[in-house]
């Protein structure tokens with residue numbers, strides 16, 4: 001196959017040495033992304049740059065918006081037109097995405113938002129947006145947020161993010177970080193036949209029978225295309241199953257029960273974690289994103305010194321993997337919650353642990369990640 | 385026998401009465417739009433209509449079309465995403481002056497610059513109506529509004545000139561009391577390939593009328609608009625100073641330019 005031809009292939013199967021932002025691009029395109037809109041911001045620029053080359057070559061559309069609002073609302077529009085759509089930004093730009101995340105949640109437009117977290121105007125390492133991923137927009141809603149720890153996972157979780165977005169018709173956030181986005185690592189892209197790709201369900205009903213928001217409890221509705229006589233009404237205002245604006249409190253309640261319930265009541269299906277050295281552990285480190293890397297090193301250092309410590313990696317940061325965290329809290333005598341901010345998600349872990357064991361906050365807010373020695377030191381102190 | 389408006393068939397079931405105040409221009413614009421649709425045999429099933437937030441933004445909510453609604457100022461951003469994915473879908477946007485020229489101003493100038501192939505029907509009622517009559521970027525200087533109790537101290541935007549300067553390829557302005565010209569303008573705007581703006585100077589008796597003119601009577605407001613209206617030909621004979629504070633009506637630009645198909649378009653030769 002000529003190089004030109006290869007460029008037009010969605011799935012670039014094989015082994016690569018690639019920077020995280022490009023792995024995000026490849027993951028999106030492999031997942032079927034056909035619309036991207038972004039606005040320049042470091043350290044997310046390589047995502048726009050990669051998309052501007054790759055997406056038109058595979059038949060998709062690329063837009064550089066006039067700002068982040070343009071980008072996220074163009075994504076919502078494209079999604080409602082049937083596209084698998086994505087935008088990417090970094091923390092300062094993520095503020096502006098919130099308005100669109102609120103809209104996309106309310107009218108159930110599947111889309112993927114990548115936030116390459118950075119520190120206050122600088123490109124230092126950070127996980128300080130972890131709460132904004134969940135609670136940034138006004139109104140009641142649920143989000144799904146995935147936290148990759150490596151270049152490989154940036155690819156894998158971006159694919160997963162599209163699958164979840166399409167399944168639940170909800171925005172899904174890929175919580176990237178300066179650390180992994182700008183790092184080059186080995187990336188293995190599987191054969192197209194080994195990639196699991198999910199798409200939203202289209203309605204079989206005819207215009208007139210179909211109702212835009214009619215769905216089973218805690219499920220996403222079936223999708224109807226634009227411009228085919230379905231008269232979809234996608235208004236953020238409280239709406240009934242037809243989409244018509246309706247101020248009846250019961251209608252409101254039923255709608256929001258389903259919109260939030262499709263995530264919160266399917267938590268166990270959505271939430272993923274990975275355990276390392278947990279089977280006999282009596283101490284547990286819980287970490288997500290890039291902090292999993294020094295945390296695992298520290299756990300292995302401690303194991304070498306005879307400390308029975310394990311690691312729970314949170315693949316899904318939102319919704320909270322309550323079942324898995326509770327199990328860990330029941331098994332161990334203490335949890336160390338490791339994160340790169342002033343100690344935000346640690347409170348979630350403390351809440352879920354519900355007093356089963358103490359939760360120690362191992363936090364760092366200096367523009368750089370924990371070293372394995374720092375985490376090892378914290379483990380030793382708790383073990384004493 | 386009560387005769388039904390022939391355009392009633394285009395209105396969603398159970399959605400009347402509408403929520404516009406008596407005497408508001410939004411109902412007229414809805415009517416004019418549907419007359420244009422019928423006279424041109426346009427199939428609304430194939431169309432997407434969009435409203436942001438505001439009184440004007442409610443117009444599309446009544447229509448039997450696919451519709452996006454409910455976020456202030458983002459109409460053109462939505463439209464851009466839809467258009468890039470499904471260029472064949474015609475899009476008509478109903479925007480208030482606040483929605484288009486204040487909070488959505490950035491999207492407006494950039495959509496015009498790109499020559500995005502959509503039609504914008506701007507209902508300019510010279511104030512923020514839905515929120516209670518606050519001053520808008522389109523409120524003429526020195527007039528009183530809810531938040532300009534001593535008279536508006538800012539100059540106002542000429543939104544048509546702004547659109548032309550930014551790159552719009554069809555622009556016209558009319559007033560609600562000229563049904564034939566508005567209907568023709570809407571038809572021309574919808575037929576135009578590229579960014580088309582039709583601005584309709586409209587009456588908001590409930591807020592603008594009461595604050596600026598001390599009258600909630602729509603007729604008083606319509607007469608006031610009429611007295612300040614000049615055709616393009618009339619205006620051309622006047623100096624810039626004499627044109628100040630006037631509503632100049634007519635078609636200002638109509639030209640063909642390539643439409644926006646994305647910021648990056650694949651060229652095999654480049655690879």
Ligand SMILES: Cc1ncc(C[n+]2csc(CCOP(=O)(O)OP(=O)(O)O)c2C)c(N)n1
Nearest residue numbers: 437438439440456480481482483512513514
């Ligand atoms: C983000 C946001 N800011 C402010 C508002 C409040 N708001 C509702 S309608 C409106 C503007 C109304 O003015 P205009 O767009 O000119 O439409 P009109 O009601 O005059 O037709 C505003 C500011 C809002 N809904 N959302």
